[in-house]
Amino acid sequence: MNVMANRPRRLESYVGGAWVAGAKEGVPLLDASTGEPVAFIDSSGIDFKAILAHGREKGGPALRRMSFHERAAMLKALGQALMERKEEFYALSTATGATRADSWVDIEGGIGTLLSYASKGRRELPNTRVLLDGDVEPLSKDNTFAAQHILSPLQGVAVHINAFNFPCWGMLEKLAPTLLAGVPAIVKPASQTAYLTELMVRRIIETGILPEGALQLVCGSVGDLLDHVEGQDAVTFTGSAATGRRLKTHKAIIENSVRFTMEADSLNAAVLGLDAAPGTEEFDLFVKEVAREMTVKAGQKCTAIRRVIAPRAYSEALIESLGARLGKTAIGNPANEAVRMGPLASLDQREEVRARIRDLSADAEIVAGNPDNPSVQSGDAVAGAFLNPVLLYCDRPGSARAVHDVEAFGPVSTVMPYDTAEEAVDLARRGKGSLVASVFTNDPAFAEEVVLGLAPFHGRVMIGNRVSAKSSTGHGSPLPGLVHGGPGRAGGGEELGGMRGVKHYMQRTAIQGAPTMLSAVTGRWLPGAEARAAGEHPFRKSLAELKIGDQLITATRTVTLDDIEHFAHFTGDTFYAHMDEEAAKANPFFDGRVAHGYLIVSFAAGLFVDPAPGPVLANYGVDNLRFLTPVNPGDTLQVQLTCKEINPRANAEHGEVRWDCQVTNQLGAAVAQYDVLTMVAKTRE
Numbered sequence: 001m002n003v004m005a006n007r008p009r010r011l012e013s014y015v016g017g018a019w020v021a022g023a024k025e026g027v028p029l030l031d032a033s034t035g036e037p038v039a040f041i042d043s044s045g046i047d048f049k050a051i052l053a054h055g056r057e058k059g060g061p062a063l064r065r066m067s068f069h070e071r072a073a074m075l076k077a078l079g080q081a082l083m084e085r086k087e088e089f090y091a092l093s094t095a096t097g098a099t100r101a102d103s104w105v106d107i108e109g110g111i112g113t114l115l116s117y118a119s120k121g122r123r124e125l126p127n128t129r130v131l132l133d134g135d136v137e138p139l140s141k142d143n144t145f146a147a148q149h150i151l152s153p154l155q156g157v158a159v160h161i162n163a164f165n166f167p168c169w170g171m172l173e174k175l176a177p178t179l180l181a182g183v184p185a186i187v188k189p190a191s192q193t194a195y196l197t198e199l200m201v202r203r204i205i206e207t208g209i210l211p212e213g214a215l216q217l218v219c220g221s222v223g224d225l226l227d228h229v230e231g232q233d234a235v236t237f238t239g240s241a242a243t244g245r246r247l248k249t250h251k252a253i254i255e256n257s258v259r260f261t262m263e264a265d266s267l268n269a270a271v272l273g274l275d276a277a278p279g280t281e282e283f284d285l286f287v288k289e290v291a292r293e294m295t296v297k298a299g300q301k302c303t304a305i306r307r308v309i310a311p312r313a314y315s316e317a318l319i320e321s322l323g324a325r326l327g328k329t330a331i332g333n334p335a336n337e338a339v340r341m342g343p344l345a346s347l348d349q350r351e352e353v354r355a356r357i358r359d360l361s362a363d364a365e366i367v368a369g370n371p372d373n374p375s376v377q378s379g380d381a382v383a384g385a386f387l388n389p390v391l392l393y394c395d396r397p398g399s400a401r402a403v404h405d406v407e408a409f410g411p412v413s414t415v416m417p418y419d420t421a422e423e424a425v426d427l428a429r430r431g432k433g434s435l436v437a438s439v440f441t442n443d444p445a446f447a448e449e450v451v452l453g454l455a456p457f458h459g460r461v462m463i464g465n466r467v468s469a470k471s472s473t474g475h476g477s478p479l480p481g482l483v484h485g486g487p488g489r490a491g492g493g494e495e496l497g498g499m500r501g502v503k504h505y506m507q508r509t510a511i512q513g514a515p516t517m518l519s520a521v522t523g524r525w526l527p528g529a530e531a532r533a534a535g536e537h538p539f540r541k542s543l544a545e546l547k548i549g550d551q552l553i554t555a556t557r558t559v560t561l562d563d564i565e566h567f568a569h570f571t572g573d574t575f576y577a578h579m580d581e582e583a584a585k586a587n588p589f590f591d592g593r594v595a596h597g598y599l600i601v602s603f604a605a606g607l608f609v610d611p612a613p614g615p616v617l618a619n620y621g622v623d624n625l626r627f628l629t630p631v632n633p634g635d636t637l638q639v640q641l642t643c644k645e646i647n648p649r650a651n652a653e654h655g656e657v658r659w660d661c662q663v664t665n666q667l668g669a670a671v672a673q674y675d676v677l678t679m680v681a682k683t684r685e
């Protein structure tokens with residue numbers, strides 16, 4: 001179906017496995033530049049209780065049947081399919097007021113997030129359905145009772161209530177970790193730009209890549225949906241603090257302790273260093289960054305720079321440079337390629353921003369831009385929601401309130417001067433918690449003082465200087481691998497952050513019991529759990545034949561002084577503890593010359609390795625290596641090697657096997673312990 005050809009059209013919701021239109025014709029959604037209707041939106045008539053049930057009963061079980069790697073492969077296929085259709089999204093995105101560059105952040109940034117989660121999921125998660133969290137906690141001296149924390153997917157639905165400014169990225173950045181965790185989602189885009197989200201969801205559903213029930217879409221109000229959320233569900237919200245607070249205190253959310261993640265207003269700050277005087281590279285980078293953050297998406301970004309904190313002595317020069325740069329911004333209909341900044345999302349939004357500029361004016365004066373008379377290169381200056389960038393200056397920010405309290409969600413920032421690093425930190429913290437701050441300095445001492453002062457109040461802090469200028473991803477870009485969210489006013493939520501974001505949709509449970517029971521539940525062998533002499537050497541077994549707990553007890557080997565001498569001269573490691581009896585004795589840890597730790601590891605390999613070609617393809621590392629008891633000449637080593645974890649790779653002929661390796665001496669004392677990591681073929685040749 002060609003969505004563009006049918007404009008304006010009635011948006012549909014994808015619920016219960018079908019596309020349905022609302023019972024009424026709906027509210028018109030207008031093109032931000034021309035004021036022409038793009039679509040109509042309405043969700044009346046939808047049974048919201050039933051769609052929660054559909055997600056829980058259909059989508060959840062289907063996703064939970066898949067392993068992390070299968071779900072990661074699903075996200076990859078989805079990301080690739082959407083990338084192939086990206087031009088269709090770009091074409092419709094123009095109606096939201098976004099330039100091509102703005103849309104890139106939303107569309108390709110969103111799809112990129114999906115792909116990033118796909119690849120991180122495959123690399124960083126095991127190919128299982130349950131995640132282990134942390135190490136085994138020993139709870140008894142004789143190793144008969146221990147505990148392991150695990151994470152398993154919530155069995156409810158994630159309800160994502162999104163903001164108007166990123167109709168694609170806003171959906172995908174939440175969807176990727178949700179689906180990877182194994183939890184279905186109901187997406188509710190903000191009405192104003194829901195037509196673009198609807199188009200993307202249409203394309204997602206058409207691919208048939210997601211199991212039915214994994215993704216539902218509500219275009220329009222969510223009606224009484226929140227009345228029906230339960231303890232296994234999660235709700236995320238991005239938007240205004242007022243709505244966020246209302247939803248967070250919704251009766252069903254409170255009574256059922258529903259997980260609620262909120263990302264709301266954020267008065268993000270950028271601090272210019274005391275060292276970054278006009279003429280320095282940092283000063284120029286700062287001007288560029290502030291101007292960019294004010295104008296990308298016409299400043300409608302939750303991470304945009306709202307407060308510009310600069311040394312008092314440089315403020316005048318800064319305002320001059322910023323004013324000149326902002327004045328050159330080509331504003332107009334983003335369909336026109338020369339345009340650098342489009343309109344706000346709607347006329348209502350522009351009125352809202354103008355009202356907030358009036359609030360800010362209580363503390364600050366406008367020093368660049370006129371909020372009332374937009375001058376545009378193209379588009380309809382009356383019907384389009386255009387607003388030129390507006391820069392304000394607040395001379396006494398220490399005693400001002402509005403500049404630290406009011407978020408004008410548009411191309412608006414306030415410059416505020418400071419004298420000391422301490423004062424700069426104090427001003428930034430008056431925002432009462434933000435998503436991000438940036439500090440532009442080439443002075444490590446200034447960076448340390450300011451960043452450590454800002455960190456508890458921010459989810460992300462970026463340091464900008466001449467070295468990172470070319471490679472920096474910038475102040476305003478949330479990245480899939482980094483935490484996105486902030487304390488206090490910013491909502492107290494946390495999204496993304498790589499696998500941290502996935503865990504938000506999982507329940508952490510401490511499992512206690514005898515080691516063999518824990519091993520059965522977690523799929524990982526642990527000390528004290530039953531083990532079997534493998535019969536055949538375990539390195540002769542393919543992935544299909546190996547079992548957790550398969551164990552090899554090796555022959556023994558006595559370490560001689562000659563071995564130590566040989567190893568020292570062969571490798572060049574002639575550290576005195578291995579070479580000089582007197583000096584070694586004087587060391588508080590040793591009683592005479594000791595064997596090198598790496599000699600012990602090498603001898604251990606010599607004891608446990610089966611040399612012939614076979615299913616074991618490679619040793620790709622060791623984890624958690626510890627040397628526990630010194631080995632003196634004459635000590636005898638023995639190894640216990642136990643198959644600890646088997647992780648078959650999806651779409652490959654091999655998998656990873658983690659072996660528990662315990663090296664002991666003739667007294668049975670542990671000399672070294674570590675995990676040996678190997679690649680093993682799935683089948684024998």
Ligand code: NDP
Pocket residue numbers: 161162163164165188189190191192220221222238239240241242243244247263264265266301302303352407408409
């Ligand atoms: P809202 O808080 O009004 O809306 C955000 C989302 O919540 C939308 O999807 C909206 O749907 C939905 N929503 C609104 N009321 C309810 C309700 N009672 N139950 C369930 N869902 C509801 O914010 P806007 O998008 O209208 O933006 C207003 C202001 O919010 C901006 O001017 C800006 O200041 C701030 N904002 C801040 C962001 C940030 O991350 N810092 C991001 C976006 C906005 P619908 O659109 O259908 O009403």
